[in-house]
Amino acid sequence: MVKLTIDGKEVKVPAGTTILAAAKSAGISIPTLCFHGRLDPIGSCRMCVVEIEGCAHPMAACTTPVVEGISVTTNSERLQRIRKDSLKLILVNHPLDCPICDKGGECLLQDLVYEFGIDRVEYQTPKPERSSQYATPLIRYWPDRCIMCLRCVTACREIKGIGAIDIKGAGYGSQVVVIDEDKCQSCGECLQVCPTGALTENLSRYKGRPWLVKRVPTTCTYCGCGCQLELNVEQNRVMAVTTKEGKGVNRGSLCVKGRFGYEFINSEERLTKPLIKKDGEFREASWDDALSLVAEKFKSIKEESGPDAIAGLSSARCTNEENYLFQKFMRAVIGTNNVDHCARL
Amino acid sequence: MAEGKTLTLNMGPHHPATHGVLRIVLELDGEVIVKATPHVGQLHRGIEKIAEGMNFQQVIPLTDRLDYTAASLNNLGYCLAVEKLLGIEVPKRAQYIRVIMGELARIMGHHLWLGSHALDIGAMTVVFYTFRDREMIMNINEEASGYRLTPSYLRVGGLAKDITPDFIKFVRDFVKWFPTAIDGYHTLLTDNIIWRKRTMGVGKVSAEDAVNFGFTGPSLRGSGVPYDLRKVRPYSSYDDFDFQVPVGEVGDVYDRYLVRMEEFKQSINIIDQAIENLPEGPVNVDNPWVANPDLGAVMEDISALIRRFKIQCEGPHAPEGEVYASVEGSKGELGFYLVGDGSEHPYRMKIRSPCYILTSALPKMIVGHMIADVIAIIGSIDIVLGEIDR
Structure with a gap:
């Protein structure tokens, strides 16, 4: 364990902890912008700067590990000025x-x-024309709004392990580009972070x-x-699909289908009533009619050709309980072991 | 009480002389009232509850609809409460303009009172003159904010916008004209023998009773208690102005009439001082979390755009705590009690309505009088049901 003081408060944390995490454990909040709980510290925004006694320059709390005996100040006039200036420099070419x-x-x-x-931005910059280089049919990139925090690049590499995007260029001309087009799956992890x-x-x-x-x-x-x-x-x-960080088995991640495949919910072409084919044409029917027709057909097939003439294919899109009931139905009611499941999509 | 029988008479809520939707159940012995029970709540809109779901700036138009005869004064009371909670003070220029708007609202409130009070008692002419002059204030409101009756011109942290040269001209015109108009009102009523017979000695309230009932405003001063929040606890630069607090002697309908007539003069006097000594400077507080950046800056500066976006869509967050702020409304002490819980909504807002308290004393005031006097007494305490029921 390493002992240090943050804002006059004694904190004990395991070695290797960052100052940001140590402060959080002590209930001291430090403003952050590029820092994201699921990613390794990036250290690009300089919002989390703190003063360490004996250090001439302020250090980024998210990337600096704790050292025995140091004394950290998280809020001072100088730090506020640096943070404000960092924000102003981001705002300088924000549309x-x-x-x-x-x-x-x-x-x-x-x-x-x-x-x-922040009530005004004193700085000015030439605004270079930037074209949208990284975009898929599902994800839109607005280069002017980008603050170069690198969260998207890091998430693509660390969470998904893909590394399809990176930053190209330097200074005000830099932007997110695709470095390997085949790798990008449009999962949307980048826009989530x-x-x-x-x-x-x-x-x-x-x-x-x-908020509406x-x-x-x-x-x-x-x-x-x-x-x-x-x-x-x-x-x-349904307007969009979002996730909450750290929730469920996915802990906030989604794949391309889960995040973008929601338009069917409100589709006008969606089937909402059962159809029965009569004289070569599908006609709308009630659930009672449809179910009794199915039961009737099952019965006649079972009588004519035996239960093994029937097979059941369930779906991974059903819940476990539904799938359990389905196989129970096939085995106990129909009397066959011909049960399968797509188990993939 | 002949044969021990009384007659129950329902007065209101749809009665023009109950000043809104007040319902009074009267028990009569002949034409004399032996018991009176006011029923309120017909105009309840749940303003205090609605406010809990709004941010602080959004509540302002709701307050206009409390005492809608003097809307700007309600704005002022509410804004002062929020500013106290947020710990900000608006610039001097804004304070002066608030005083002008507030005093104009007071005159508007008294105009409606005088016109309808006289009309109730049978003097029909007065209302035409008071509404003629009220129209001038409506025009001033319109010039300032675009709205005539419910201007919603005040904002938390200042004003919606600065005043125009036309505003100053309109106010000066009004200040110049109004003393003549007041003299006109006096010639119609003050020495009018019918008016005096209908009002003198009617609805008497002693100073002690008035204090015990919780009276405030002109109704309290009519009973001879010189209590005026503008003097007792000056707010919004009222200590800069020289004015007097008129008081009555007997505490009857006629005294309350005289007090309000004098308040016309005092108000116009305050407006005159404020408009002539109007300080230069901004009309909104210099606070990036409260004051809305103006549209010119929003078109060019991203930080102004972001702040305007945040202030409009979310609004400033109030610290945890509770405050009470009150102003001398046209009817009495109008108070706002606010509880902040760290969010952008008031956790609780409670309005101290002077009219509600005046109404609670109504049964005591009208017992023993005739039905016709009920009308005179209701008119003399000048209640507005929009504020009672909230």
Whole structure:
């Protein structure tokens, strides 16, 4: 264990802990922007700078490990000025997009600017034309809104283990690009961790404000994995799918299907009533009619050709309980062991 | 009480002389009232509860609808409470303009009172003159905010926007004209023998009773207690202005009438001092968490855009704690009690309505009088049901 003082408070943490984590364990909050709980510290935003006694320069709390006996100050006039200046330098080429940005209201940059009460940006910069290099049909990249925090790049590499994107260029011209197009699966991990509106979902853009939607926690229906997600519902329409960090088996991650495959829910082509084929044509029927027809056919096949003439194929999109009931039904009612399951999608 | 029988008479809520939707159940012995029970709540809109789901800035238009005859004063009381909770003070210029708007609202409230009070008692002419002059204030409200009756011109941290040169001109015109108008009101009523017979000695409240009932405002001062929050606990720069607090002697309907008539003069006097000594400077507090950046900056500066976005959509978060702030409304002490819980909504808002307390004393005031006097007494305490029922 390493002993140190943070803001006059004695803290004891295991060796190798960062100052940020040590402060958190002591209940001291340090503002962060690029730091994300699921990622290794990036250290690109300089919001978490702290003063360490004996060090001439302030250090980033998220990347600096604790050392025995140091004394850390997390808040001072100088640190506030540095943090404010860091934010101003981010704002210097940020576009005036808040009114049309899908992230508006949930944006970490907005929160910090308001928290620090930044009332003007004294600096100016030439604004280079930047084209959107990284984008898929599902993910939209807004290079002007990007604050180069590197969360997306790190998440792609560390959480997904893909490493499909990286930063290209330097200074104000830098932007996120795809380095290996075949690798990107459009899983959307990058837009999940994006603190601003630089990466947004292409399906739901301009449809509504994040704080107006109702978030309904549910389980993904695509495979047997059972990822936890939240349907963002506005006026009885699903607008987007989000997740909560650290929730469920997926701990906040989703695949391309879970995150973007929600449009079928409100599709007009969706089948909501059973159809029975009569004279070569499908006609709408009631559930009672459809079920009694199926039961009748099962019975006649079983009588004519024996139970093994029937096989059942269940689906991974059903719950475990439903699948259990299905195999029970096949074995006990129909009397066959011909039960299978797609077990994949 | 002949044969020990009384007649129960229901007065209101749909009665023009109950000043809104007040219902009074009267028990009559002949034409004399032996018992009176006021029933309130017909205009309950749940303003205090609605406010709990709004951010602090959004509540302002709700407060306009309390005492809608003097809307800006309600804004002022609410804004002062929130500013106390947030620990901010608005600039001097904003304080002066708030005083002007507040005193104009007081005059508007008294205009409605005088017109309808006289109309209730049978003097029909007065209302035409008071509403003629009230129209001038409506125009001033419109010039300031765009709205005539419920301006919602005040904001937490200052004002919606600065005043225009036309505003100053309109106010000066009004200040110049209004003393003549007050003299006109006096010629119609003050020495009018019918008016005096209907009001003198009616609805008497002693100073002691008035204090015990919890009276505030002109109704309290009519009973001879010189209690005025603008003097007792000056807010919004009221200590900069020179004005007097008129008081009555007897505490009857006529005294309360005289007190309000004098308040017309004092208010116009305050407005005159405020508009002539209007300080230069900003009208909003210099606080990046509360004051909305103006639209010009929003078009160019991203930090202003972000702050405007956050302030409009979410609003400042109040610290944990509770405050009470009150102003001298046109009817009495209008108080706002706010509890903050660290969020952008008031955790609880309670409005101390002067009219509610005045109404509670109504049964005591009207017992023993005739039915016609009930109308005179209700008019003299100048209640507004929008504020009673909230």
